[in-house]
Amino acid sequence: MNFFTQLANSTKVMMTFIGSDIPEVFIPKGRGAFLFSLFFNKKKNKDVIGKSFSSTLTKLGPSYIKLGQFLATRPDIIGLNAAKELSILQDEVPAFARKEAEKIISDEFGLSVKDLFIEFDNVVAAASIAQVHKAKIEHDGKEIHVAVKVLRPGIEDKFNRDFQVFYFISGLLERFNSSLKRLKFAESIETLEKSVDLEMDLRLEAAAISEMTDNLIDSDEFILPNVFWDKTSKKVLTTEWIDGISVGNKQALIDKGYDLGNIARIIIQSFLTQALRHGFFHADMHPGNLFINNDGKLVMVDFGIMGRLGNKEQNFLAEILWGLITRDYKRTAEVHFDAGYVSDKSRMDEFSQALRSIGEPLTGRNASQISMARVLAQLFDITEQFDMKTRPELLLLQKTMVVTEGVARSLDPNLNMWDISKPIVSDWMSNTLSPAEKFKDTMNSVSGLGNMISxxxxxxxxxxxxxxxxxxxxxxxxxxxxxxxxxxxxxxxxxxxxxxxxxxxx
Structure with a gap:
């Protein structure tokens, strides 16, 4: 795409926002501020800004819905109110024709749909990148139902065009607002593009299911669908169909006699197990992707968006959680400095004090009394105050934690997330960091070793x-x-x- 085409497409997009309310961070400072204000609104009501911005992104189509969902993971950029509104953006678009889906499948495997499936039904769910059909196959002499996910025709070219616009506009915004440079806004667009590229190869989603199945093989509380690799390709993913009740259907769960508090516990502990123990987690744990099957087990589906943490990030996460649970803010501050997340120019004791201002109000309170939005707001204030580096993988983790906590709270308003987290965190740290001795007795020596290694x-x-x-x-x-x-x-x-x-x- 040449410069003039980029300019024309970008101008068209920006024209769509004329008269709309947009997050304050996107409003230029200094040069261009007055000219910008002639066309774009800047209302003081932050709730209105979030809804208006979300509505405009929805009008622009699937790529922009994806952008909105991604920006929901960056409240440090767009503000918490806008992030909250964008987090509920629905990735739902009209289904494409069944004949088109059948043609894509035939082209991928060189066989007709009738040769591959005993039955192939109409679409049951449609999203911006792909849609899902229910079908039936023969496997090991039995007929079983499967979910067949098919990539949208022409979706790769469309997203590529839209991302050129994203890059153009983000570069323009960074030029007029230095705070967006500090927050690495343009780099965030690159992170989003990589994520979408992964979603467009359904073999990678199949691999994610396979990896997570191996990771959670010893669990008896949550399960994943099996992958049928002989009917999976870049544009087609075939997995086991598992019947269940969405965790968002609270009344249906009650009618079946399920313990909602126990389900909430399983959801949180499953996420922490993924992130802490394995460093590989489902990053889209909204109610539509979580079900309870007939055996009362948690079923996860749709593995298009995954998060991955290295050993350094896993240690960082565990230390942060443990610091808040045990109220050891000095230790938590040390972890931030050791990991290089805080500038050497900052003072550790001041950072420890800032963390204490967040952690102390949480002590002894249950989930219904804790506003995670407020906690995040304080964390991001500290991020700016101490000029901390933005870590995209940790931001995705934070977003997923908030969504997961929200789902759990909807099932059990009195849930104490810290009490539920404690056994997972302490078990992981004691087994990983000090397997030979008691955790408390060896923390200092382990910390020293970690400092040397770092x-x-x-x-x-x-x-x-x-x-x-x-x-x-x-x-x-x-x-x-x-x-x-x-x-x-x-x-x-x-x-x-x-x-x-x-x-x-x-």
């Missing part, structure tokens, strides 16, 4: 720079040296480098 990249960088400088000097004087002698000098340098590392470590 410094290794810096140590290596320093050693490498020193080595490079010395070798550079030798290179400049090597012209009059025998090559064999010079090789020997370089071996000496390697030994010196090793000594440098040992010296720094000790």
């Amino acid at each position: 410094q290794i990249p810096n140590i290596i960088d320093k050693a490498e720079k020193t080595t490079t400088d010395i070798i550079s000097i030798l290179d400049r004087t090597a012209e009059n040296k025998n090559k064999r002698d010079f090789k020997r000098y370089k071996y000496i340098i390697l030994i010196i480098s090793a000594l440098i590392v040992l010296t720094i470590l000790t």
Whole structure:
């Protein structure tokens, strides 16, 4: 897409927002502010802003709904009220024709739908990227029902065009508002694009189901659908059809005699198990993707959006939760500094005090008395106050935690999330960080080891720079040296480098 096409498409999109209310962060500061105010509203009622912005994104179509849903994970950018409104954006669009779905399936497998399926029914659910049909296949001599997810025709080209517009507008906004640069708004668009690219290859979703099934194989409280790989491709995903009651249908669950408090506990603990123990979690745990089957087990579906945490992020999350649970704010502050999330220019004691201002009001209170929105608002205030770096994977985790907590609270308003979290967090930390001894007795030694390990990249960088400088000097004087002698000098340098590392470590 050339510049003029980008400009034309971007202008068309921006024209759609004329007269609409938009989050304050998107309003230019200084240059261009007055001109901008002539066309766009800036109302003081934040609730109105969220609804108006959400409505405009919906009018613009599937790509913009995805953008809105993603922005819901960035309350640090758009504000909590707008984020709350965007979080309930419905990813629902009209279904495409059944004949088109059948053609895509036939093209993918080189066989007719009748050859692949005993039955192939009309669409049961449609979203921006794909739609789902119920079907029947023969497997191991039995006829079983399956869910067949089919990618929308032409969806990849459409999203590619729209993302060019997103990049153009985000670059423009960053130029006029420096706070968006600090919050890495343009990088967030890139993160969204990567996420959508993954969603458009249904083989990757199948792989996500397979990986999570392996991770949760020992659990007897939640299950995942089986994948039928012989009927799965880039544009088609076939999984086991599991009947169940949506966790959003509270009355139906009550009528079946289910313990709603227990279901709420399972939902929260399943999420924490995914994130903490395995570092791989379902990042779209809204009621439409969570069911209770006939055996009373939690069933998760739709694995298009997944989150992944490295060991560093897993440790960070566990330490944060443990710090809030045990009220050890100093330790929690140390974790932030050790992980490099807080600027070295900041003071640790001040950061610890800020965390205490968040954690203390939570002590001894149940979920009905705690506003997660308020907690997040304070966290993001601290983020700005201490100039903390934005971590997209942790923002996705935060968003998923809030959604998961909301689902659990809808089932059991008196749920105490901290009490439910404590056994998962303490078990993970004791097993992972100090398997040989009691957790409390070894926390300090583990912390010290973690600090040393976290410094290794810096140590290596320093050693490498020193080595490079010395070798550079030798290179400049090597012209009059025998090559064999010079090789020997370089071996000496390697030994010196090793000594440098040992010296720094000790």
